Amino acid sequence: MKKLIIGGAAIAVLGYLGVVGYLHQFDKENATQLLMENRYTGEQEKVAKALFDNSCQYCHSQNTPLPFYSKFPIVGDQMQSDIQNGLRAFRLDRLVEGLKDPSKLSQADLAKLQRVLENNEMPIAKFRHLHWGSKPDEQEKVALLNWIREARKMSLPKETPNVDADRLVQPIPDSIATDEAKVALGHDLYFDGRLSGDGSIQCHTCHQLDKGGVDRLDTSTGIDGKKGPINAPTVFNAAFNFVQFWDGRAADLADQAKGPPTNPVEMGSHSWDDIVARFEMDEEFKKEFLK
Numbered sequence: 413m414k415k416l417i418i419g420g421a422a423i424a425v426l427g428y429l430g431v432v433g434y435l436h437q438f439d440k441e442n443a444t445q446l447l448m449e450n451r452y453t454g455e456q457e458k459v460a461k462a463l464f465d466n467s468c469q470y471c472h473s474q475n476t477p478l479p480f481y482s483k484f485p486i487v488g489d490q491m492q493s494d495i496q497n498g499l500r501a502f503r504l505d506r507l508v509e510g511l512k513d514p515s516k517l518s519q520a521d522l523a524k525l526q527r528v529l530e531n532n533e534m535p536i537a538k539f540r541h542l543h544w545g546s547k548p549d550e551q552e553k554v555a556l557l558n559w560i561r562e563a564r565k566m567s568l569p570k571e572t573p574n575v576d577a578d579r580l581v582q583p584i585p586d587s588i589a590t591d592e593a594k595v596a597l598g599h600d601l602y603f604d605g606r607l608s609g610d611g612s613i614q615c616h617t618c619h620q621l622d623k624g625g626v627d628r629l630d631t632s633t634g635i636d637g638k639k640g641p642i643n644a645p646t647v648f649n650a651a652f653n654f655v656q657f658w659d660g661r662a663a664d665l666a667d668q669a670k671g672p673p674t675n676p677v678e679m680g681s682h683s684w685d686d687i688v689a690r691f692e693m694d695e696e697f698k699k700e701f702l703k
Contacts, residue, residue: 525560
């Protein structure tokens with residue numbers, strides 16, 4: 413009996429070491445392939461290599477090749493769950509895309525990466541148990557943190573006190589450049605019910621400026637008393653959001669503004685042609701804004 417237990421334990425240890433050895437080679441080939449495909453150069457390659465060599469791509473990128481056991485029942489399901497959680501928290505594919513084009517870098521992504529590096533929070537323990545050596549060493553951490561600081565410098569708010577490339581979150585500027593005519597138009601449209609199908613709903617209905625830019629309801633009320641699925645986010649400082657809507661599906665405020673007027677639960681207009689026609693009937697509005 414004792415020999416069976418020892419033999420079983422030995423087989424288990426050998427099996428575990430075999431999987432670790434396989435993963436070490438698999439991870440190495442995966443990282444090399446990613447570097448070759450993306451053709452990074454200089455500092456870009458140094459940063460990308462630190463990320464790929466530590467296997468960040470498995471849980472934080474889409475469509476990354478996975479080890480053979482990802483197709484096994486239970487184990488595969490757990491891996492997919494980990495990947496979905498990883499993608500919700502942080503998207504590595506967007507970050508490495510920003511290596512070549514800094515304009516595509518998200519300040520939120522840079523802050524997240526800096527946080528986990530400084531606090532040694534990633535990768536999680538159960539990942540390291542199989543992927544030995546997947547934790548960034550000091551040299552890699554220094555390279556990544558230096559790159560984060562340099563990348564952040566390019567988008568620091570101008571003429572704003574207390575900005576610091578080492579900080580995760582920056583103060584917002586006291587003012588931003590605006591066009592007075594557009595501000596006046598935006599103000600009038602914000603309080604104009606003609607954006608809605610029956611004239612009853614304004615932007616201000618759900619984003620009330622005297623209530624913090626919201627309506628203080630669990631879920632907002634739209635045309636014909638219809639209830640939406642979520643509450644309204646504040647409009648205050650919305651210009652500084654890196655994406656719009658709670659789920660980030662709009663790239664900017666211009667993209668966001670296209671949605672609510674024709675949403676059947678929110679403002680309920682049938683089309684933008686209908687909205688334009690309603691405003692074109694207003695001679696005073698045409699004279700002032702539709703020049």
